[in-house]
Amino acid sequence: MIKIVLLGSGNVAQHLLQVMLKSADIELVQVFARNKSSISHLITKEQITSNYQDLKEADLYIISVSDNAIAEVSSNLPFENRLVVHTSGTSELSVLDDKNRKGVFYPLQTFSKSKAVDFSTIPICLETENERDYKTLGTLANLISKKAFAISSEQRKSLHVAAVFVCNFVNHLYEIGNQICDDNEVPFEILQPLILETANKITELSPKEAQTGPALRKDTKTIEKHIEFLKDSNYKEIYTLLTQSIQNV
Amino acid sequence: MIKIVLLGSGNVAQHLLQVMLKSADIELVQVFARNKSSISHLITKEQITSNYQDLKEADLYIISVSDNAIAEVSSNLPFENRLVVHTSGTSELSVLDDKNRKGVFYPLQTFSKSKAVDFSTIPICLETENERDYKTLGTLANLISKKAFAISSEQRKSLHVAAVFVCNFVNHLYEIGNQICDDNEVPFEILQPLILETANKITELSPKEAQTGPALRKDTKTIEKHIEFLKDSNYKEIYTLLTQSIQNV
Known part of the structure; x- marks a missing residue:
């Protein structure tokens, strides 16, 4: 069982949320969202927070927000040395705050809110700073998709x-x-x-x-x-x- | 049963030939081809001619050659007042010689020699000079595809x-x-x-x-x-x- 906190409630975040809820091997501990109503149809209100201080413990924190907000969200996290990843195709690994272990979990697909996608066919591009963290991301990737690739920031x-x-x-x-x-x-x-x-x-x-x-x-x-x-x-x-x-x- | 003579042995002609051979309601009377070897794996040599004078009687003559050869092939036909169509998306109805009844039978798809296509999903664009001929083309179109559209030369x-x-x-x-x-x-x-x-x-x-x-x-x-x-x-x-x-x- 892998424990996850998702930060974000936009297009990609919602698709990720839905596919993670389907897996028996993923425990979605919490979602951080300023706008609770956009995801309240998917999870209970108790699972949603808009306060960084309330963030719970997890194996992995997934920041799925717009590119220009990633740095801010990651620096607001009130803990250190945990695995924190973003889901962006454009942002480098280094935009994440140094206080935590950094990674990227980028599902390469075009997401429309109004159209369901089959996550199992979506390639997930992974990047981490060390082997152990890569294994964690790989585990999650394999739970929701058939294809995971190690892809550097430059690639x-x-x-x-x-x-x-x-x-x-x-x-x-x-x-x-x-x-x-x-x-x-x-x-x-x-x-x-x-x-x-x-x-x-x-x-x-x-x-x-x-x-x-x-x-x-x-x-x-x-x-x-x-x-x-x-x-x-x-x-x-x-x-x-x-x-x-x-x-x- | 609709009787057809196909003129041409290129990419589109070969795909048409193959789909027509599969239909029990289409009688492929003959194929006109200068290069017999390109289609000899599909039909018997007796069914292939390279002599206009040998062309047999049919309900429909389909000219499936390169755009700049359509006019010449249609003017070489040694008969009059039969239904003669081309398969081009680019050429107008009027490139066909006036001595026969003209039409267009244009399957809108990208054909590669090396890749089979499912003809049933291909839209066929039809144009004729009169209702009776449209009916003939419509019959053929419905035998090989689920979608036929009346499309003018301009469209x-x-x-x-x-x-x-x-x-x-x-x-x-x-x-x-x-x-x-x-x-x-x-x-x-x-x-x-x-x-x-x-x-x-x-x-x-x-x-x-x-x-x-x-x-x-x-x-x-x-x-x-x-x-x-x-x-x-x-x-x-x-x-x-x-x-x-x-x-x-």
Whole structure:
């Protein structure tokens, strides 16, 4: 049984909370939240505190708050030499206060409040200062997911940048596709099987092998037609830049 | 029973051929292919011709060749007033020769030779000159897929442009993500659940609702760190342009 205190009540914190509550091998001792109402549907009021002095003993303190609040929360903790981790893809290990043993427990996934996720498929990126603490994080990671990776702060930074490309930017291209469909009275759902297949494909082929389309074929006639078709100057610019980038790989 | 002659032996043609062979209600009368060897593992040599004069009678002639060859193939057909369609997302109905009844049978999906696809989930975009021919195409579409849509040449053009954004460009962003991982010795597989979830998400939420990340949050500190982290000037440019685009929506 691993005893955990969770600090935070935002998007990631809520998803973590829900998956930890499901495991018989995790004892969620307490949640620290300034806004109790955001999680009161998940746990009892007695388990929630907004006072640092009331924090209970645990094997692991998970700080799951916005990046710019991690340092403050960790320095407010009224104890020393315990294992304290954050869940951020962007922040380094070193943002945590030195008085405790530091670690990172970063579940690499896109979380929406309104959509449930299957935690078992989410890779958890772990970082600690020593072997014993790594074992503790590894135990927790294996209780909620099938995949845990040792990832340094530097590697995590690169992963987060890569994630912006393959998630945030990709979703923005979906939005542009949706907008083009709307503008031309075509149902966007026609594109959904293509979107899913494009994502599924790279579990079997590398993205380089999976590339198709007019840019790769250097089909100048089609490319010109498409750029002419796009009325929005921003879309034109994105089309041109990504076409060039595909051709320069 | 619908009788079909397929003209072409490329990527799309081969996928169509395979799915049509599976249906008991489709009689594949003949395949026209200059390069017999590319499809000789799928059908008997007697069913393949490379001579227009040998083309047999059928309810429907499907021209599945590269865009710039459609006009030539359709004008070489030695008969008149039969239903002849192409399978292209880019070409208009009008590229087909006037001597036959024209149509489009466009399966909107990304096809790789090395990867099987489930045709039943592929939307088929149909266009004809009259109701009777639409019925014929609709019959065929329903035999191999669950989804058929009436899509005009103009609508199809917009769909194809949108498809470039949500498939070709998206895959290129996957490739950039892969490259960033390789450069930093992080396994790209860590990003795969994120990629799949990002694609799955928009079957429940609109891309606009699903958008997350530093650009949307206007998290300037993280954005600056990321741009500094990217050494490749092309990646920097793409990061900057897509971040601006997300913020301007």
